[in-house]
Amino acid sequence: MARAPINPLTLTWAREVSHMATDDLARAVGVKPPRVNEFESGEALPTFRQLTLLATKLDRPLGFFFAPPPSVPDVPGTADFRGRAHATLPAELAKQMRRAQQHRDVMLELGGRPEQRLVSGAIGWNNVAARATQLRKQFELTDVFVPPESAHNQVFNFWRGLLEHHGILVFHTTKIPPEVFRGLSVHHEDVPIILVNGGDSPAGRTFTLFHEVAHLINRTSGLCTLDETVDEEAIANNFAANFLMPETTVRINLKHPDDPFAASEHLARHFKVSNLAAAVRLRRLDVIGNEDLDAIRTASEETWAQTREARKLSGGFVPAWRLRYRDLSPTYIGVVARAR
Numbered sequence: 001m002a003r004a005p006i007n008p009l010t011l012t013w014a015r016e017v018s019h020m021a022t023d024d025l026a027r028a029v030g031v032k033p034p035r036v037n038e039f040e041s042g043e044a045l046p047t048f049r050q051l052t053l054l055a056t057k058l059d060r061p062l063g064f065f066f067a068p069p070p071s072v073p074d075v076p077g078t079a080d081f082r083g084r085a086h087a088t089l090p091a092e093l094a095k096q097m098r099r100a101q102q103h104r105d106v107m108l109e110l111g112g113r114p115e116q117r118l119v120s121g122a123i124g125w126n127n128v129a130a131r132a133t134q135l136r137k138q139f140e141l142t143d144v145f146v147p148p149e150s151a152h153n154q155v156f157n158f159w160r161g162l163l164e165h166h167g168i169l170v171f172h173t174t175k176i177p178p179e180v181f182r183g184l185s186v187h188h189e190d191v192p193i194i195l196v197n198g199g200d201s202p203a204g205r206t207f208t209l210f211h212e213v214a215h216l217i218n219r220t221s222g223l224c225t226l227d228e229t230v231d232e233e234a235i236a237n238n239f240a241a242n243f244l245m246p247e248t249t250v251r252i253n254l255k256h257p258d259d260p261f262a263a264s265e266h267l268a269r270h271f272k273v274s275n276l277a278a279a280v281r282l283r284r285l286d287v288i289g290n291e292d293l294d295a296i297r298t299a300s301e302e303t304w305a306q307t308r309e310a311r312k313l314s315g316g317f318v319p320a321w322r323l324r325y326r327d328l329s330p331t332y333i334g335v336v337a338r339a340r
Helices: 008-017 022-029 033-041 048-058 062-066 091-111 128-138 152-165 202-217 231-244 247-253 260-271 275-284 290-314 320-327 330-339
Strands: 169-173 183-186 193-197 222-224
Touching: 008 033, 008 048, 008 062, 022 033, 022 048, 048 062, 091 169, 091 183, 091 193, 091 330, 128 202, 128 231, 152 169, 152 202, 152 330, 169 320, 169 330, 183 202, 193 202, 202 222, 202 231, 202 275, 222 231, 231 275, 247 260, 260 275, 260 290, 275 290
Parallel strands: 169 193
Antiparallel strands: 183 193, 183 222
16 A cells, blocks of 8 residues: 655644644544554654545645644744643644634735734733723724624624724634633734634623733733633733723713622623623722622623523524634635735
C-alpha cells in the first residue's frame, strides 16, 4: 500500500498548534495513539487515506504536510482570562481562531486598511465610565440612544454592524459550549478581531461584544468567560455595562428598586440587553447587592439552558448556509464578494 512521505515534524507542529490531543487525532484516523506517535517520530508513514483524515482533522491542506513546519504558530495568542488554572485551549476553538485570523488577512489583502478605527485611551477602574462615554461620542450616540430594533438578534446585528464600520471584525463560533468561553479578542492595530460564542443568547452576545471592545481598547487579546473574579474581566464587564446603559439614563428609567428581579427586567427591556447585564449595571450602581446579582445570574443561566434544550427538542433545523453567514462577518463577506 502506497505511503505518503510526509515531514513528521510538520505533523507534530500542526497537532500541537491546533491543541489537538494525540488520542483525538488517532480516533479521527481510525488508529491507536501509538501509531500517531510513530507518524510524528518518522518511524512510520501514513497511507494517503490516513493522511487525508489527518489533514481533515487538523484543518490543513494535504500539501502542507510535505513541507517543513512553519517557524511560528498561526493560531493567535491570547491571554486566558477564564480564571482556570492550567486550562487548555480546546482544539475546535483553536481552529476557529486560526480561521478568523486568515479571514482578517484576506480582508486586508482585498479591502486594504479601514478608514475608521476605535480611538480611546486605556480603561481602568478610575475612568471606565468616562471611556464608555467617549466611545458613545465617537459613535455619535447620545446617552439616551437605544437601538430601534426589537428582537435581540437584530439588536446584536445593529451593534455588530456599528463596530465593523469602525474597523473591527466580528465572528461567531458554532458548537462550542458557552461555559468554555463567552468571547475572545485578538488585538491588531488594523482590523482587530472579536469572536463571540454562537451558543450564547443574543442578548448575552451583545454584552460580550463590548466586553471584548474593552480588551481591544486596552490593546490586549483575551479569552473570556466574563468572570467577575478576574480583575481585567470585571473592568471589561463594567465598561460594557456603562456603554450599553449610561448611568444618567439608568437613573431616569429605574423602577422597582426594592425588587432586584423586577428592576433588572425593566432595565433589560428598556436597553434591550439581558437581565444579567442589567443586574451587573445595577450592582455597580449599588442599587442591588452581590447576593441579588448572584441570584439573577443563576436564574438567567437556567432560563437560557432551558431555552436551548427546548430548541433542541423542537427539531428545528437551521440550514448550514445560514449558520455560515452568521458566523462570518457580513463585512468580510461583502469585501470578498466585491473582489470577485
